[in-house]
Amino acid sequence: GQNIDQPTEMTATEGAIVQINCTYQTSGFNGLFWYQQHAGEAPTFLSYNVLDGLEEKGRFSSFLSRSKGYSYLLLKELQMKDSASYLCAVRDSDYKLSFGAGTTVTVRA
Amino acid sequence: IAGITQAPTSQILAAGRRMTLRCTQDMRHNAMYWYRQDLGLGLRLIHYSNTAGTTGKGEVPDGYSVSRANTDDFPLTLASAVPSQTSVYFCASSEGTSGANEQFFGPGTRLTVL
Numbered sequence: 676g677q678n679i680d681q682p683t684e685m686t687a688t689e690g691a692i693v694q695i696n697c698t699y700q701t702s703g704f705n706g707l708f709w710y711q712q713h714a715g716e717a718p719t720f721l722s723y724n725v726l727d728g729l730e731e732k733g734r735f736s737s738f739l740s741r742s743k744g745y746s747y748l749l750l751k752e753l754q755m756k757d758s759a760s761y762l763c764a765v766r767d768s769d770y771k772l773s774f775g776a777g778t779t780v781t782v783r784a
Numbered sequence: 785i786a787g788i789t790q791a792p793t794s795q796i797l798a799a800g801r802r803m804t805l806r807c808t809q810d811m812r813h814n815a816m817y818w819y820r821q822d823l824g825l826g827l828r829l830i831h832y833s834n835t836a837g838t839t840g841k842g843e844v845p846d847g848y849s850v851s852r853a854n855t856d857d858f859p860l861t862l863a864s865a866v867p868s869q870t871s872v873y874f875c876a877s878s879e880g881t882s883g884a885n886e887q888f889f890g891p892g893t894r895l896t897v898l
Contacts, residue, residue, distance in 0.1 A: 679826075708886060717874060717889035718827070725884075762826065770834075770881040771842065772817075776826040 677701045677773035681763050686781045687753055695748045695761050695778045703768020709737050709748045710762040712777065718762055722748070750780070758782045786810055790875050790890040797865050797897050805860045805893050807875030815878045816858040817842075817887060818850060820871040827874065833858055834881055865897045 678700040687693040699707070706725040710718035724730055724739035724746060736749040750757055760777040767773060788809040797803050809816065818830040819842075829842030833852040847869060849861045858877075862869055872894050876887040 705882065706884075717891050719889070720886035723884045723886060764827075771829060771832065772887065773829075773843070774819075774827040776824055 677765065677767065679763055679765055679773055679775035681761075681775040681778045683776070684779045684781070686783060689753055689755060689782055689784050691753050693750045693753060693780060695750070695763075695780070697746045697748070697763035697775060699744050699746070699763070699765045699775075701765045701767045701773060704741060705766040705768065705770055707737075707739055707746050708764040708766070708772065709735075709746075710764060710774075712760045712762060714759070721761075753782050755782050755784070788875060788877055788888055788890040790873075790893050792893060793891070794894040795896070797862075797895065799865055799867060799897055801865050803862045803865055803895070805862075805873055805875075805895070807858045807860070807890060808856050809858075809875075809877045809888075809890075810856065811877060811879070811888070812855060813877035813879050813888075814855070815881050815885075816852065817876040817878075818848070818858070818860045819874045819876065820844065820869075821874060821892075822871050830860065830873075865895075867897045869895065870897045871895060 681697045709721040712718040722737035762777045763775040764772045791806045817832045819827040831850040833839045875890040878885045878887045
């Protein structure tokens with residue numbers, strides 16, 4: 676089976692930075708994805724990492740260390756609309772995605 | 785372009801009834817997936833199809849069946865619904881299964897089994 680851990684909740688102030696950590700133990704590794712999910716809506720794709728290092732996309736960055744089974748999603752210059760759940764997902768050797776339970780981020784004014 | 789659609793949006797169902805959740809995509813994606821999302825458990829894969837004509841079991845397949853007769857449609861059937869199948873069901877699709885092929889999700893079906 677797969678084991679993907681991320682914090683349940685995080686709170687931050689508008690304009691600040693928040694880092695969401697994800698650790699994983701999976702049978703094989705073929706990439707790590709981050710998704711954003713607003714309440715009552717479908718998940719939407721944010722980022723993809725398959726090699727070690729940092730991938731930057733505007734205000735969002737994602738980091739991967741395969742040897743440590745670790746990733747983080749960095750959200751900079753937080754805005755109220757960033758209040759959502761952030762899902763870490765790992766693709767295994769069978770090319771199927773396993774999701775963590777998600778981290779709910781609340782942005783306060 | 786609709787992307788990926790699901791029907792119904794929500795449904796209340798008596799236990800023991802048969803129910804089919806519909807999923808259609810117009811992106812000509814090869815792979816399609818069904819997930820259920822429950823509070824505190826995240827998204828769990830029920831069944832998947834890497835290409836039309838093939839299906840496979842995910843993490844939680846019991847009580848569910850799927851078919852993939854063509855590229856666009858991937859219905860999920862509950863043969864005899866039970867209360868533990870109360871959940872939000874998401875259908876997803878991706879162009880392929882490897883590389884940077886992200887999954888695109890439908891709007892979801894909220895199912896309540898009484």
